[in-house]
Amino acid sequence: MTPETTQWVRFADEDFQGARDMAKRTPPLRNLACFHCQQSAEKYLKAWLQELGLAVPRTHDLEELLDLLLPHDATLAPLRRGLRSLTRYAVEFRYPGVRATTQRMQAALRHAERARRELRTRLGLPT
Secondary structure: OOHHHHHHHHHHHHHHHHHHHHHHOOOOOHHHHHHHHHHHHHHHHHHHHHHOOOOOOOOOOHHHHHHHHOOOOHHHHHHHHHHHHHHHHHOHHHOOOOOOOHHHHHHHHHHHHHHHHHHHHHOOOOO
16 A cells, blocks of 8 residues: 555544444444544545555545546445435534434444445555
8 A cells, every 4th residue: 555545544444433432432422423424434435546546636526536446446336325425424413404414424434434345445455
């Protein structure tokens, strides 16, 4: 892996661990857990873009990142639904008025874990 890819992976793992930690609290910090799930998936997608030598755009839209990767790795297509649901946590749930439920938080954790597993596999890292 390139040094830049390694940095993306490190940040992605920190966000993933942060999401899990926030979910385990009593009471759970659901919005924050969902935000870190989105951030982890975003950074893993950007790590794969970096490793493939592609431009890494400044966006939080996970589907946009996926669309950049699909011409190079069509097997990532099944991640689309989960990534679409995670994208909303980048901004929408960071402001008053919207709260994540426990069910949404658990779904976000599953989607982030799936993205993490798939991208770590492609990067040659243990899952």
